[in-house]
Amino acid sequence: MSISKWKIKGIVDDFTECGCCGRRGLKRTVAMMPLDADGNEDGTAEDVVYYGTSCAAQALGWSHSRVTDAARAARAQRKESDSFARRMISIYAPLEFAPARDKIRVFYGRNQGLRGKGLKATEEVAQLLSRARATLADTMVSPARPSRIEDFRPFAVIFTRDERIHLVQPLPLGRAEREKASGPLLRCVEQIRGKLTIVAALDAESARDVAYADDLTREYNTQAWHALHG
Known part of the structure; x- marks a missing residue:
């Protein structure tokens, strides 16, 4: 059985021109990494090609639907x-x-x-x-994503009385704006008789993780935020 010369890395919205046939105005393209003779990835982000689904199917020797399913699966894995x-x-x-x-x-x-x-x-x-x-x-299928402490933003996390998360809400970066936003949050806390925690994270899902973490983790999280923003 012959080994495919390509590996699908995902579906890309930023490249709308097929790197194979030159067709333009595509809604999306399939990002593919070349493989060596043993089926291992053979290149870096600069070696990835972006083909329309029809050209990708032809290059892989697959059906159009198989290419589409594989590209969607690769995108989902990338998001995870x-x-x-x-x-x-x-x-x-x-x-x-x-x-x-x-x-x-x-x-x-x-x-x-x-x-x-x-x-x-x-x-x-x-x-x-x-x-x-x-x-x-990794910029193979999308621009580099925020990854620094400097990219953290504050999130309000409201817990219920039984320590379940009721709400995770991003807060403004400015102190005055954060104080203004705190009013409705405190009313919510009072209404459900819960607890409000402020954490810093890259996104809401990460904020949930930090909020559920141990006291030492949250202490360092708070210190890091205040060291940058006061």
Whole structure:
């Protein structure tokens, strides 16, 4: 059985011209990475080609529907990888230069099943951050995504009385605007007799993760935000 010369990396909206036939004005194109003789990726972002679905199907020897399904699956996987990367950065980036004991406490608090496995928590945190940043810096199918603490924004997280998250809402960056936005949030807290927590993160999903984290994680999260924004 012959090995395909291409691997589908996803569907792209930014490139609307087929790199094979030159057709323009396409709604989207399929990003494909060349493969070597053993079926391994053979290139970088600069080597990715962008074909319309018909040309992609012809290049792969697949049906049009199979190409479309594979491209959608690749896009979904990319979104999942980006989401995980944002969560890891939102959790661990504020701890990057923390004492080793604090990194160990946070890492094993989140990964209790890894205790006794011979892992060094400080090295694991560094690797998690490195992989997460590489994921968000990958420009094969989309521009680089925010990945720095400087890119964090504040989120209001309201908990119910039984410690479930009732609401996650982004807050304005300006202090005066945040104070103005706090009125309705505090009324909501009073109405449900809940609790309001402010965290900093790359997106709302990451904010939920930080809000549910341990006290030490939230402490470093708050310190990192105030160090940049006061």
